[in-house]
Amino acid sequence: MVRLSRVMLKEAGNAIDKTLSEILVCPLSKQPLRVCEKTKSLVSDTIGVSFPIKDGIPCLVPKDGKILEEDGDASKAS
């Protein structure tokens, strides 16, 4: 049962486990995040930034945030 979170990451293809999805918010705006399956990232719609999920681990440091273009595509920020 407890290995479920790792199993989910590998097999079910879910981006992050249930515990994290309930408590994670954007580090800057503290607003809820949206999981984007396509880009494997967590998107903060209020400020238009996406945070990557590397190797199944969400990276929510502001420096790792990518600014999303106005039309919704992700683009690299410096």
Add this chain to the structure above:
Amino acid sequence: MRRIDSVYGRVEILKRVLEKPTKQSHAFSASRSFSTEGAYGGGGESQQNSSRVKIFDRDLKRRDRAAWLSRNKNDTFVDAVAENLLDRLEDCKKSFPSALCLGGSLGAVQRLLRARGGIEKLIMMDTSHDMIKSCRDAQDDNSIETSYLVGDEEFLPIKESSVDLIISSLGLHWTNDLPGSMIQCKLALKPDGLFLAAILGGETLKFVLELRIACTLAHMEREGGISPRLSPLAQVRDAGNLLTRAGFSLPGVDVDEYVVKYKSALDLIEHLRAMGETNALLQRNKAKFSIFLSRIFSILNRETALATAAIYDSMFATEDGTIPATFQVIYMTGWKEHSSHPQAKRRGSATVSFTDIHKQFGGQS
């Protein structure tokens, strides 16, 4: 529409757009209003959207700590601190189903936890991805459901009132904005939640004050000039203030000193480097000794390290030749306010006067 290239710039827009002040917004402005004694004053040039002094290069810290973890799995000092912190969980009657563990000596906490505190869900967080990966790979106890995430204590990505316990063992003393980090921790806690932290105190390595002199001399000789290598560590008196100002209820502070004996000054310096307590100070080439409290955490290049050790040994060798180094650890505990906590009564609501108490317990003086 003007393109904002900085993620932080986006937050500025957000703050202006939001008309209704929310509880979250004060987490950003708190760093302006805090001015505890010592190193937490708000002076210094403005960086991005806060007026706090940016002392630590957090990116440097991220890489270095991962390196430490891989090399030193059995650092007894670090384990002793983690053990002391976790022991406090047994003193509480409460159990903490969900716990957030903040970076520092994450590995030690995870390894030594052993089902204390009734923790069912553990979330491990650190600024370094490598560090988190090592923790995940090292996880050998599957009785607790553990999640991993990379995050910054100064920008805590945790929803308000969502965790029962926050532990940080030897990590918070490296934040640029300690009051702000503590406030965010308080917000993330559920009512009646517990905040447990161990940080290095300002008396650390005081005994080796002489080493600092030696270090200065060596550095001046080798690299021509003085580069600040000091780290603004909290004093015990600051700790209490920090807890109260962050809004914790029932704050508690206590201090422990660990004396570690080294065979030589070089061993001490090598251990400091291995512990990952490298100097992440940004202003490396400006002579600003006067700003910082006088404790050593240095990234000494090999030559300067050798020169320092030689000077120290020749000037200050003790009788039996060993170097005792004192690490002062400040343990802080605080609770998120809850109706069950004893509260101070409203002013003017006293029903017993001091005169009555004095009569009751007698005594002339």
